[in-house]
Amino acid sequence: MPDTLGGLRLAGAVPLDPKPAPPPPPVGRPGAGPAGAPAGAPTTGATGPVVVDVTEETFNDEVVARSMEVPVVLDFWASWCGPCKQLSPVLERLAAADGGRWVLAKVDVDANPGLAQAAGVQGIPAVKAVVGGRIVGEFTGAVPEREVRGWLDQLLSAVGEMPGGPAGAAPPPHLAEAHDAMARGDLDAAASAFQAQLAETPADPDAAIGLAQVELLRRVSGYDAGWLRQRLAADPYDVEAGLAVADLTVAQGDPATAFSRLVELVRRTSGEDREKVRAHLVGLFQALGDGEPAVAPARRALAAALF
Structure with missing residues (x-):
């Protein structure tokens, strides 16, 4: 596509x-x-x-x-x-x-x-x-x-x-089950089905992306957006708040802004905090897949920030 x-x-x-x-x-x-x-x-x-x-x-x-x-x-x-x-x-x-x-x-x-x-x-x-x-x-x-x-x-x-x-060809049974569960809003069942598909075919990109999307939806459903933005206003480099706001921004359809903020957070942090931000950003890349136009430039920006 x-x-x-x-x-x-x-x-x-x-x-x-x-x-x-x-x-x-x-x-x-x-x-x-x-x-x-x-x-x-x-x-x-x-x-x-x-x-x-x-x-x-x-x-x-x-x-x-x-x-x-x-x-x-x-x-x-x-x-x-x-x-x-x-x-x-x-x-x-x-x-x-x-x-x-x-x-x-x-x-x-x-x-x-x-x-x-x-x-x-x-x-x-x-x-x-x-x-x-x-x-x-x-x-x-x-x-x-x-x-x-x-x-x-x-x-x-x-x-x-x-x-x-x-x-075209019907999806494998586990993927079909996962898609049905997503349609019902049953994130736990969807996660189990995606994990079952990955257990059978570890390199399946659809299952990997699907599981990452389920994990993103799980996180976003538990966030209080107002409280998180207050935390960031008090401390723009609050790592936990920054990661959560990035999730919300991606879910709202603006991955480029989320990626840019996380790359800047990588530049401003070090040690365990830096690794946490890097890993979270890579997880968001996985959730959207390489077909998302914002992913490739963000990968390059992340590499520049790290090295």
Whole structure:
């Protein structure tokens, strides 16, 4: 997949916590299509509906299984999110226009917090492309329609270049089990399945990346962002707070900033603290994989800081 599939991030995103009280639900117009779509717009394609609402109970069928046939684009949204109201109609309109070349799966983060956590969503609207049961690209925020169109075109082009398209070889059983567990938000089961795959195939990159992502999600779920930032304000070189804030920054879709801060922390520390920061940074590289554009320059910066 081209690196640029993951290149759009945090363009006007709204953090998930805290959030304002939800407004009353909008009243739909008779005869209208999905929210924001013109009346009468097609919502089905050759493979079925092109816009679907997804819950934790239907995720496996509507997203994982469907992504074996066509790309599925996840739209994480909430009724109180202003930028979501700008982006969702654009996605729905483009899905209808493409007539089933890809499926838009809409996830209400308030009703399905486990799905948002499993996907590492920290700000919305968050859009993630799933092919063959795996997230292959993403962006966050209400970006202009022309940029969304370009991102989709890159996704569809990349899928067309894959042997067998989305319906390629099924993942090994342990990886399939891990992906299902991630979809349910069961991080412990996902970790066990990834570890089982690594026990059988120690060099499996998907399992190694998956396990690193689970560990990142586990850490982030226990952080108090406000308290951590207060600690850093008091001491910019507080190692423990710096590592935790880097995790949060990566989870929010800004790995370049997180990596830059940790490289600077490597420069400013020594001994055990320096090794702790270095190891943490390498772990974040592992969680994102070499396909993340920010990883390669950060590796070079880390090497320069160490030597």
